[in-house]
Amino acid sequence: MSTVPTIKLNHGGVEIPIIGYGLGTAHFKRAGDETLDPAITTATQTALSVGFTHLDGAEAYGNEPELGLALSSSPQYPRSSLFITTKLYKSISSPSEALSTSLKKLGVDYIDLYLIHAPFWDENEKGITIEQAWRELEGLYDKGLVKAIGVSNFGIEELERIRKVARVLPAVNQVEYHPYLQNPELKEYHKNHGIVTAAYGPLIPITKGAPGPLDSVIEELSKKYNKSATQILLRWAIDDGNVVITTSSKEWRMKEALAITEFKLDEEDVEKIRTVGKEKRHRIFWNKEFKE
Ligand SMILES: NC(=O)C1=CN([C@@H]2O[C@H](COP(=O)(O)OP(=O)(O)OC[C@H]3O[C@@H](n4cnc5c(N)ncnc54)[C@H](O)[C@@H]3O)[C@@H](O)[C@H]2O)C=CC1
Ligand SMILES: O=CCc1c[nH]c2ccccc12
16 A cells, blocks of 8 residues: 655644545534444545545534544554544634544544634624634644644635734645636635645536536546546646545545555646636535535
8 A cells, every 4th residue: 555645734844645535525414413423434444444644524524423433443543644634613712622622522632734614604703703713723733732723715815814913824725626616816825825725626527517628638638647537636636736635435436536646647737627627617615505
């Protein structure tokens, strides 16, 4: 089994594996559902067994206990060999308590990357501003309870609010990112401030965003590289300079995803996908219809 390459974050030598296994879309549970779902634990154990080292969870997914069970039942993958992300949102009013709860549910004593899940809360209702929430995350980082801190679904405006007060800049912004949602201005901002873009929804052009102008390009590149459409899109996300987060319950799909570490797209093909991708815009998450 090959090891997953990593990228250095802007926080004290922390390295993030370039592909992560998501607990959010295939596996989330209804809010308030306290029953353990063994299928989620099994899928996560499988993800670990095929070689995923980076797990992407969140308070909102309701499945930190299942993720914790997968970790405690897999002692062959020591904590230090894993990169665990979780996110807070509902409990944004009290980040310190939210982190304690997540640590307990996950059964770990630190988180590798702690993210604010989205910037869309009502600051009056929650009694906390983006700036105050960020300062609280900095406090958790100072204590060593989280090795790196970042955000998710933030735009330039919200990142600027953080930058103006930050001692520690976000290490990562996890956003929906694929050829049909490239947001070059945000990417440029990330580059200028050393923020890694973690791309979720990388397969949208062949799932919810299909059909589209990229269909024939992906087919042509699948033949050229002898790789599946899934692999072409996941590899594109990496070769475009991002970390990529994907998911599946199926072992063969997990292996298919991890096998992208074994090839690379030529720069002209990365550019071709970028160019043709810009002909369509398709956003799935956190738009007006999206219900968390
Ligand atoms: N921070 C945030 O707000 C969000 C974070 N995420 C994170 O990202 C993770 C992955 O998100 P997704 O959008 O689900 O990832 P994705 O775009 O990689 O899609 C994964 C889905 O595509 C399916 N798939 C793979 N190849 C396919 C093919 N050739 N044809 C048809 N279907 C195919 C898989 O079986 C799986 O159901 C989540 O689990 C979560 O951890 C996801 C959404 C929002
Ligand atoms: O992170 C992905 C989007 C999201 C936000 N809140 C929830 C709750 C359950 C599943 C997905 C999500």
